[in-house]
Amino acid sequence: MSDQRVLRPTPISGFPEWSPEIRSVELAWLDHIRTGFERYGFASIETPSVESLDVLMAKGETSQEVYTLHRLQEDAGEGSDARLGLHFDLTVPFARYVAQHFNELSFPFKRYQMQRVWRGERPQEGRFREFTQCDIDVINVDQVPLHFDAELPRIVHEVLSGLDLPSWTLRVNNRKVLQGFYEGLGIADPITVIRAVDKLHKIGAEGVRDILLEQAGATPEQAAACLELAAVGGADAAEVAAEVKRLGVRSELLEEGLEELGFVLGSLADLPAGSVVADLSIARGLDYYTGTVYEAAFDDDPGYGSICAGGRYEDLAGQFIRRRLPGVGISIGLTRIFAKLVAEGRIAPGRSCPTEVLVAVPSAERRGEALRTGALLRGRGINTEVFHQAAKLGKQIQYASRKGIPYVWFPPFEDGKDHEVKDLGSGEQATADPALWRP
Amino acid sequence: MSDQRVLRPTPISGFPEWSPEIRSVELAWLDHIRTGFERYGFASIETPSVESLDVLMAKGETSQEVYTLHRLQEDAGEGSDARLGLHFDLTVPFARYVAQHFNELSFPFKRYQMQRVWRGERPQEGRFREFTQCDIDVINVDQVPLHFDAELPRIVHEVLSGLDLPSWTLRVNNRKVLQGFYEGLGIADPITVIRAVDKLHKIGAEGVRDILLEQAGATPEQAAACLELAAVGGADAAEVAAEVKRLGVRSELLEEGLEELGFVLGSLADLPAGSVVADLSIARGLDYYTGTVYEAAFDDDPGYGSICAGGRYEDLAGQFIRRRLPGVGISIGLTRIFAKLVAEGRIAPGRSCPTEVLVAVPSAERRGEALRTGALLRGRGINTEVFHQAAKLGKQIQYASRKGIPYVWFPPFEDGKDHEVKDLGSGEQATADPALWRP
Numbered sequence: 089m090s091d092q093r094v095l096r097p098t099p100i101s102g103f104p105e106w107s108p109e110i111r112s113v114e115l116a117w118l119d120h121i122r123t124g125f126e127r128y129g130f131a132s133i134e135t136p137s138v139e140s141l142d143v144l145m146a147k148g149e150t151s152q153e154v155y156t157l158h159r160l161q162e163d164a165g166e167g168s169d170a171r172l173g174l175h176f177d178l179t180v181p182f183a184r185y186v187a188q189h190f191n192e193l194s195f196p197f198k199r200y201q202m203q204r205v206w207r208g209e210r211p212q213e214g215r216f217r218e219f220t221q222c223d224i225d226v227i228n229v230d231q232v233p234l235h236f237d238a239e240l241p242r243i244v245h246e247v248l249s250g251l252d253l254p255s256w257t258l259r260v261n262n263r264k265v266l267q268g269f270y271e272g273l274g275i276a277d278p279i280t281v282i283r284a285v286d287k288l289h290k291i292g293a294e295g296v297r298d299i300l301l302e303q304a305g306a307t308p309e310q311a312a313a314c315l316e317l318a319a320v321g322g323a324d325a326a327e328v329a330a331e332v333k334r335l336g337v338r339s340e341l342l343e344e345g346l347e348e349l350g351f352v353l354g355s356l357a358d359l360p361a362g363s364v365v366a367d368l369s370i371a372r373g374l375d376y377y378t379g380t381v382y383e384a385a386f387d388d389d390p391g392y393g394s395i396c397a398g399g400r401y402e403d404l405a406g407q408f409i410r411r412r413l414p415g416v417g418i419s420i421g422l423t424r425i426f427a428k429l430v431a432e433g434r435i436a437p438g439r440s441c442p443t444e445v446l447v448a449v450p451s452a453e454r455r456g457e458a459l460r461t462g463a464l465l466r467g468r469g470i471n472t473e474v475f476h477q478a479a480k481l482g483k484q485i486q487y488a489s490r491k492g493i494p495y496v497w498f499p500p501f502e503d504g505k506d507h508e509v510k511d512l513g514s515g516e517q518a519t520a521d522p523a524l525w526r527p
Numbered sequence: 528m529s530d531q532r533v534l535r536p537t538p539i540s541g542f543p544e545w546s547p548e549i550r551s552v553e554l555a556w557l558d559h560i561r562t563g564f565e566r567y568g569f570a571s572i573e574t575p576s577v578e579s580l581d582v583l584m585a586k587g588e589t590s591q592e593v594y595t596l597h598r599l600q601e602d603a604g605e606g607s608d609a610r611l612g613l614h615f616d617l618t619v620p621f622a623r624y625v626a627q628h629f630n631e632l633s634f635p636f637k638r639y640q641m642q643r644v645w646r647g648e649r650p651q652e653g654r655f656r657e658f659t660q661c662d663i664d665v666i667n668v669d670q671v672p673l674h675f676d677a678e679l680p681r682i683v684h685e686v687l688s689g690l691d692l693p694s695w696t697l698r699v700n701n702r703k704v705l706q707g708f709y710e711g712l713g714i715a716d717p718i719t720v721i722r723a724v725d726k727l728h729k730i731g732a733e734g735v736r737d738i739l740l741e742q743a744g745a746t747p748e749q750a751a752a753c754l755e756l757a758a759v760g761g762a763d764a765a766e767v768a769a770e771v772k773r774l775g776v777r778s779e780l781l782e783e784g785l786e787e788l789g790f791v792l793g794s795l796a797d798l799p800a801g802s803v804v805a806d807l808s809i810a811r812g813l814d815y816y817t818g819t820v821y822e823a824a825f826d827d828d829p830g831y832g833s834i835c836a837g838g839r840y841e842d843l844a845g846q847f848i849r850r851r852l853p854g855v856g857i858s859i860g861l862t863r864i865f866a867k868l869v870a871e872g873r874i875a876p877g878r879s880c881p882t883e884v885l886v887a888v889p890s891a892e893r894r895g896e897a898l899r900t901g902a903l904l905r906g907r908g909i910n911t912e913v914f915h916q917a918a919k920l921g922k923q924i925q926y927a928s929r930k931g932i933p934y935v936w937f938p939p940f941e942d943g944k945d946h947e948v949k950d951l952g953s954g955e956q957a958t959a960d961p962a963l964w965r966p
Contacts, residue, residue, distance in 0.1 A: 094847060094849055095585055097623045100578075103577055105573070107628060108638065128905070128911070130881070133547055134545075136544055137643060138656075156596070157594045173599070187535075194930050198912075206596075208599075233915040406533075407533065408535065408536050410533055442568060442570060443568035459794075471566050476675060
């Protein structure tokens with residue numbers, strides 16, 4: 089070994105990394121989520137990690153979070169990489185993808201996309217600089233049926249319910265309810281109100297009230313009504329509509345919003361009670377949402393931030409194509425969820441390797457027989473290692489045990505004798521036929 | 528629609544992206560490769576896309592290809608992102624991972640890693656700036672049995688054989704054969720010879736000869752012997768060894784190398800003839816290989832570059848930890864292979880969506896029945912869409928046909944009647960029970 093200086097690597101804050109045992113659980117989660125999305129007919133796409141800055145900035149948002157790419161030694165003649173950045177979400181790349189491939193796609197286009205995204209923000213609880221998002225969106229030319237507003241939370245519910253999470257609630261609202269109510273109240277700047285209400289859980293009712301009075305030009309009565317609306321919620325659509333109407337505000341947009349919200353909640357009435365509820369304080373700050381909005385959080389730690397979120401938008405890709413492409417989408421914050429559970433010790437580590445059977449090599453002479461046995465088991469779909477050298481059987485059993493391999497296979501010590509297999513869990517050992525045996 | 532200016536997005540050179548139909552094939556490939564790796568007991572790990580530049584540069588190589596990360600608006604107080612770069616392979620991150628998690632891992636550690644990597648090089652045929660590599664490595668403390676030198680090409684053979692590729696050959700050599708031969712010849716600088724021979728297929732025998740004479744200090748006789756050695760090859764290990772010995776050079780290292788090469792080829796003798804062969808011109812330019820080296824290329828386009836490559840190294844992570852960690856690994860250049868076949872039209876597009884059944888909605892009144900039928904089919908593991916609105920059946924069948932969905936399901940028009948299912952391939956329609964039917 090050289091005596092050169094050693095550079096002890098340390099984790100980089102905001103870039104999570106897992107041991108093989110934890111990774112095996114993450115992989116099972118990713119498989120589960122993908123299967124759930126495909127079960128509803130969503131197609132996989134992936135986009136490059138990189139977009140041109142023009143594309144990333146087309147909406148003029150979040151610019152300071154974007155990581156730009158540079159060559160360590162930029163060629164004099166080729167500076168174009170300086171115009172590239174890592175995507176910070178999967179919505180902007182999806183919009184660009186749809187515009188670019190518009191003529192190749194068949195609509196309504198239902199896609200899922202499970203990829204890493206990057207944000208150059210200060211790492212803190214629940215915030216990472218590299219993380220995996222799992223997005224589903226349905227887009228169509230000109231209009232998207234309300235059917236999908238109800239289908240998306242059902243998919244998310246199905247997917248998250250299979251992940252053994254601490255209890256969580258998916259909250260639904262409709263921006264038309266908010267905008268219609270504020271307009272009906274006579275508020276001049278409903279967007280400012282929406283942005284303020286979106287902060288309710290962070291800054292409290294008093295904080296929201298101050299913004300409404302000082303920035304949205306609301307009267308104290310109007311501000312009070314906005315806060316009353318934000319307190320409305322529950323699983324029963326009719327009751328929610330009744331409560332809103334009791335506040336005495338009328339507008340066509342409000343009516344329309346309540347109807348849509350009622351359709352979504354009504355379609356989900358078969359789900360377990362309380363798992364999907366209306367919550368009229370859910371606003372989602374982003375400007376582009378126009379109808380249904382969704383947000384889920386852990387019940388015992390709502391301040392941790394949303395574990396999935398989304399909504400309906402009227403125009404996905406207007407920056408990139410002269411076609412109106414409305415849609416509805418939800419994004420699951422996989423890393424945010426998973427990392428929290430890892431940190432809290434709630435993820436039971438999986439196996440350190442996928443091996444189901446270790447075939448022992450009792451002697452150099454019997455290595456060929458061990459290799460043939462391994463090939464036979466693999467051919468039958470069983471994940472199999474053949475021990476890497478002839479060694480004492482005790483050492484080979486110890487290797488399997490240390491790696492959590494459940495079975496050790498003993499090929500016959502001489503031709504014509506039986507194979508045997510040992511179950512390391514029970515300690516039982518029995519003869520077995522490699523052409524028939526199953527773990 | 529706004530009349531704002533539209534930014535027509537264009538593909539960024541070197542960053543491939545696929546339509547849903549092509550992506551579905553890529554996804555099937557990724558699944559196939561992963562299954563192949565797991566079948567031999569390799570465990571999945573992933574590392575962040577980002578490493579500190581200290582880590583990326585620890586070997587002092589390929590620095591100009593590294594993409595460094597910068598914030599678009601760097602905070603005055605927090606310039607640390609400027610010390611981060613995207614990984615350019617999976618070996619350096621793996622070395623760092625093993626050093627960092629050394630005490631958590633169980634050895635020999637067999638891992639696979641299928642991730643994107645980035646290289647800021649000029650895009651050209653077969654060279655991308657973002658691409659997916661599929662790596663397997665076995666590492667151990669102090670020594671790694673030769674067993675794995677033979678197992679890795681077997682895995683790669685099994686995996687690539689399942690991908691319906693144009694014919695390819697996996698070539699094997701051993702650096703000890705080269706180094707031992709050059710030393711036995713009395714050449715002072717064998718590393719320069721290895722680097723020159725590595726370019727044989729690019730610059731030809733004359734080009735190599737020139738380097739040997741001018742840079743490696745070889746005599747014309749020595750150079751001729753080196754080129755004779757590079758011409759040796761074939762599937763029969765004994766014949767290869769005999770041919771080498773006929774060249775009249777002797778050294779202990781050469782003997783050792785020929786024995787190892789013989790072991791590897793002998794272990795793979797059951798594979799189809801010609802699929803794995805010795806080729807003593809294979810050198811692999813990288814300094815860290817010390818024994819077996821591998822390289823595979825397409826037979827009809829060897830100039831395209833290697834589609835997989837690897838070898839044995841004596842010290843994976845010496846820059847990061849004071850433990851000797853030798854290993855052997857192979858990397859499959861997934862994107863390089865896949866993109867070529869896509870460009871040549873050799874990838875038959877898959878389905879545009881994973882949906883197996885579209886449940887038709889004959890009328891608004893029967894929507895509930897359609898939704899229940901969809902849930903029932905999904906619960907049985909069948910990927911099912913329910914049409915997003917009540918519409919003429921012809922329109923719904925057309926939607927399925929356009930998307931390549933093979934079956935359309937008709938729930939009963941009234942209670943008590945039968946379900947029917949139409950096979951769009953054959954045109955046949957028959958009654959079916961949603962609790963029993965299989966596609």
